[in-house]
Amino acid sequence: MRLIQGIFLIFLLISCSRTVVRSPAAEIGQTDINIVFDIDYTIVQPATDPLDPDVIKIDDELYKVNSWTRDIIESLSRHHNVRIYFFSGGKKERNEKLLKKIKTNSGRSLHEFTQDIFSYDDLHQVAEEGSFSQRLKKNLIPLGLNLDRTILIDDNANFAFKGQERNMLWLGKTYHHYEDFNKSFRDLGNTKVLQEYIPTSFQQWFVARNKLKFVYELLDDAIVNEQLGRVDFLDYISTNREDYIPYGEKFSDHYRKIYLEELPDKNMNCLRAIQSF
Numbered sequence: 001m002r003l004i005q006g007i008f009l010i011f012l013l014i015s016c017s018r019t020v021v022r023s024p025a026a027e028i029g030q031t032d033i034n035i036v037f038d039i040d041y042t043i044v045q046p047a048t049d050p051l052d053p054d055v056i057k058i059d060d061e062l063y064k065v066n067s068w069t070r071d072i073i074e075s076l077s078r079h080h081n082v083r084i085y086f087f088s089g090g091k092k093e094r095n096e097k098l099l100k101k102i103k104t105n106s107g108r109s110l111h112e113f114t115q116d117i118f119s120y121d122d123l124h125q126v127a128e129e130g131s132f133s134q135r136l137k138k139n140l141i142p143l144g145l146n147l148d149r150t151i152l153i154d155d156n157a158n159f160a161f162k163g164q165e166r167n168m169l170w171l172g173k174t175y176h177h178y179e180d181f182n183k184s185f186r187d188l189g190n191t192k193v194l195q196e197y198i199p200t201s202f203q204q205w206f207v208a209r210n211k212l213k214f215v216y217e218l219l220d221d222a223i224v225n226e227q228l229g230r231v232d233f234l235d236y237i238s239t240n241r242e243d244y245i246p247y248g249e250k251f252s253d254h255y256r257k258i259y260l261e262e263l264p265d266k267n268m269n270c271l272r273a274i275q276s277f
């Protein structure tokens with residue numbers, strides 16, 4: 001009988017301790033962080049290799065999922081206070097189809113990780129003339145996103161709405177996806193491929209291939225440091241973005257640390273290249 005009472009007491013203590021450690025702020029959503037991903041040239045690229053088996057076709061358009069896309073969305077969503085959104089200037093139907101077709105390693109589609117998807121109709125027009133991103137902006141306020149708790153990940157910084165520059169995390173210069181750097185030479189002179197998006201050095205190719213990894217490291221450190229009570233999430237990003245994202249397409253000690261520890265074996269050539277910088 002005493003044994004049963006003891007087990008019951010232990011069970012009661014565990015139940016109570018779980019109740020005590022739960023954050024009341026997290027329960028009512030006050031601490032949620034909104035991470036908003038652009039789609040084109042951020043999580044996918046136009047496919048350039050017709051022989052690539054890992055290509056997604058939506059309405060006659062071919063897409064290649066960027067390196068790290070699946071990993072970082074799965075990893076970020078594991079934080080209890082992170083909400084994932086997508087915001088693309090593409091049509092809503094296309095955006096939804098595409099996100100449903102991209103499956104993560106756990107078998108869930110990106111659509112299943114999403115709190116909401118914003119599309120062309122959600123863009124805010126600020127001018128009659130100019131390029132697409134000069135006329136139309138990604139204004140986060142009408143979408144109900146708290147500017148103190150939201151970061152937009154985008155390859156095109158021009159989409160930032162006036163006054164929301166702090167909420168824009170630019171990925172750095174855009175390039176086409178090439179699985180292998182040597183394949184990029186094949187498209188030089190190909191009129192069907194925008195030449196300005198072809199990496200012409202190994203450093204450019206390597207940074208482009210791994211840009212979401214750099215973003216993940218920054219976001220994850222910002223989330224964890226905030227959880228530890230050290231610094232506000234957005235303040236951490238503003239202060240440290242230049243250290244994490246190689247806008248100059250060169251590698252600091254920070255990148256060497258990340259990549260020397262984590263690159264898979266198949267990228268040993270990359271390791272050697274980094275070490276030579």
Ligand SMILES: [Mg+2]
Pocket residue numbers: 038039040041042154155156
């Ligand atoms: Mg884009």
